[in-house]
Amino acid sequence: MALSSIQTNNKLVQYRTEIVREFVKENMFSPYMGDSATAIIRTLYDNKKGGEQINIPLVTRLRNTATGASGTLVGAEEAIDNYGMRVWVDWARHAVATNDAEEQKDSADVFGEAKPLLSDWGKELQRDEIIDALAALPSESAPAGLGDANGQRVNGILAVDATQGNMDTWLEHNFDRVLFGALKSNAESDFDWSDSIVKLAAGGTDRFLKANLSLMKRIASTADPNIRPYKTKDGYEWYVAFAGEFAFRDLKADLASTWQNAQPREKMDGNPLFQDGDIVYDGVIVRKVPQIDYFVDNVWKSGTADAFNLKTGGATNARVSPVFLCGQNAAALPWAKMPMPTFRKETDYDFIKGAGVKMCYGVSKMFKKHNSKLKQWGVVSGFFASAGDS
Numbered sequence: 001m002a003l004s005s006i007q008t009n010n011k012l013v014q015y016r017t018e019i020v021r022e023f024v025k026e027n028m029f030s031p032y033m034g035d036s037a038t039a040i041i042r043t044l045y046d047n048k049k050g051g052e053q054i055n056i057p058l059v060t061r062l063r064n065t066a067t068g069a070s071g072t073l074v075g076a077e078e079a080i081d082n083y084g085m086r087v088w089v090d091w092a093r094h095a096v097a098t099n100d101a102e103e104q105k106d107s108a109d110v111f112g113e114a115k116p117l118l119s120d121w122g123k124e125l126q127r128d129e130i131i132d133a134l135a136a137l138p139s140e141s142a143p144a145g146l147g148d149a150n151g152q153r154v155n156g157i158l159a160v161d162a163t164q165g166n167m168d169t170w171l172e173h174n175f176d177r178v179l180f181g182a183l184k185s186n187a188e189s190d191f192d193w194s195d196s197i198v199k200l201a202a203g204g205t206d207r208f209l210k211a212n213l214s215l216m217k218r219i220a221s222t223a224d225p226n227i228r229p230y231k232t233k234d235g236y237e238w239y240v241a242f243a244g245e246f247a248f249r250d251l252k253a254d255l256a257s258t259w260q261n262a263q264p265r266e267k268m269d270g271n272p273l274f275q276d277g278d279i280v281y282d283g284v285i286v287r288k289v290p291q292i293d294y295f296v297d298n299v300w301k302s303g304t305a306d307a308f309n310l311k312t313g314g315a316t317n318a319r320v321s322p323v324f325l326c327g328q329n330a331a332a333l334p335w336a337k338m339p340m341p342t343f344r345k346e347t348d349y350d351f352i353k354g355a356g357v358k359m360c361y362g363v364s365k366m367f368k369k370h371n372s373k374l375k376q377w378g379v380v381s382g383f384f385a386s387a388g389d390s
Contacts, residue, residue: 027123028289029130032230032240032326033333040230040240040326040378041130042366044334052146054334056085058368058377060225083369085377087362088142089336090151094121095356097344114355115341122339122357129363131292133331134242134324135159135300135308135381137170138367138374155364159308160299167193167307173373176223179216179382181206193307200314200385208247208323208384209254214282216241216325220380225370227327227378229283239284241325244292246386251279251286284325296321297388314385321386329366330378336360 032040046054064078096114136156144161145152157166171178172191180186180196182205188195200206217239220227229237243251279286296319301311310320324330337360344354366377 027127027130028287028291029127029242032287038228038230038328040328041331041333042329044332045338046334046336051336052090052142053086053088054336054362056087056332056334056366058083058085058329058366060368060370085332085364085366085368086140087155087332087334087364088146089334089360089362090146090153091337091358091360092122092125092151092153093342093356093358094118095342095344095354097352097354099348099352101351118355118357122359126333126363127289128291128295129154130331130333131289131295132158133363133365134326134379135295135322136365137162137166138173138365138376140369140374153362155362160303162308164194164307171196174376174381177219177227177376177380179212179219179380181384182209182212182215184215184219194313197310197313197320197383198315200318200320200383201316202314202318202385202387204385206314206385207250207254208243208321208382208386210251210281212382212384213241213251213284213286213325216323216380216382217282217284220325220327223380225368225375225377227380228329229327237283239325239327241284241286241323241382242289242292243286243323244296244321244386245288245290246293246319246388247321247323247384248279248286248288250384250386251281255279255281293321293388296386310383318385319387320383323382323384325380325382327378331363331365333361333363336362 029041033043034041035043035045042056044054044056060081062078062080064076067073067076096117132154133156136154136158139156143152143155144158162170168191171187171193175187175191178187181200186196186199186206205211220229220239227239229239231237277288296310300308302309310322312319314320337358339357339359342356342358344352344356347353365379367374368377369375
C-alpha cells in the first residue's frame with residue numbers, strides 16, 4: 001500500500017498568536033522613588049520649555065546651642081547652611097517601525113507589541129542609569145556627552161571614566177561615608193583609592209556580611225552631615241541598601257545561622273519599602289539589584305581610565321562589588337519632559353508606520369558642598385569582595 005505524503009509547502013504550520021517578549025525586570029528602584037522631600041530617590045516634576053538645568057535646594061540641620069533666659073538672642077542667630085545642587089537634563093528617545101508589506105506577512109501582530117516593548121526599554125534604561133548615578137562622582141560641571149547623539153542623563157563623573165586622581169579626591173571628600181570591607185581603617189588615610197580597594201581579599205571577612213552591614217549603618221548615622229534614614233508613616237526608621245546578586249548571596253548565607261535576629265517577615269506587612277525577596281536586618285532593608293553585577297563584570301573593569309576597576313581590583317585580582325546604603329535624598333531624578341508617545345510622520349503614502357517614545361530628565365546622586373568638599377548627601381558607598389559563582 002502506498003501512503004500519500006504531504007509536500008513541505010502544504011504542511012500545516014501552527015503559529016503562536018501571542019509574542020512571548022524577552023523578560024525585562026521592572027525598575028528595581030521604583031518602590032523607593034517619590035516626590036516627597038524625604039524620599040530615597042526624589043522625583044521632581046518641572047515640565048518646562050527652555051533650559052537644561054534643574055536646581056535642587058539643600059539645607060543642613062541647625063547646630064548652635066540654645067540661648068537661655070539670661071542670654072541675648074539678638075546677634076546670636078544661626079545662618080542656615082544651604083546649597084543649590086544643579087542637575088542637567090537630556091533627552092532619551094527610541095522608536096520602532098514597520099511597513100504594510102511586513103505587517104501582511106505577520107501572523108502574530110509583532111508591531112502590536114511596540115508599546116509594551118518601549119515601556120520595558122524605558123524602565124530598563126532608567127534602572128541602569130540610577131545604578132550609574134549611585135556610582136558616579138559628584139561634580140558641579142555638566143556631564144560629559146551632554147547633548148550628543150546618545151544624550152547623557154547621568155550627572156557627575158561616571159565611574160567608568162574616573163581617573164586615579166578623581167577617585168582619590170572623591171575618597172577624601174567622602175571619607176566619613178565610605179567603607180572597604182570589614183574595617184574603616186581599610187580606607188587609606190592619604191585617600192589613595194587603589195591602595196584602599198586592593199586590600200579586599202576574597203573569601204574572608206571583607207565580604208558583604210551582617211557585621212559589615214551594621215557597620216555601614218553606623219557610618220550613615222555618624223557621618224557629618226548625617227545621612228537620615230527614611231521614616232515610614234508608623235514612625236519606624238529604615239535605611240535601604242542596594243546590593244548585586246553575589247553580595248546579596250553572601251549576606252543571605254551569613255544570616256542563615258542567625259536568621260532569628262532578622263526582622264520577622266510579618267512585621268513588614270504594610271511597609272512601602274519592603275518587597276518580597278528583600279533581606280531585613282538591623283534596621284536596614286537590603287534590596288537585590290542583579291544588574292549591579294553586570295556593571296561590575298562588563299563596565300567597571302580595566303579600561304581607559306582604569307581606576308574604578310572592580311572586576312579585578314581587590315587583593316590578588318579579587319572581584320569587588322559595591323553596595324549602596326541609602327537614606328533620604330540619596331539620588332534625584334528630575335523630569336523636564338515626562339514620557340510621551342510619538343508617531344512617525346514620514347509614512348511614504350501611508351505605507352510605513354512607526355511608534356516611539358521621548359522623554360527628558362536627569363539622574364544624579366545628590367551631593368552638597370560642605371567645607372569646600374563635595375559630599376554625597378544620602379549614600380554610604382561600601383565595597384566588598386564578591387566572587388562570582390564557580
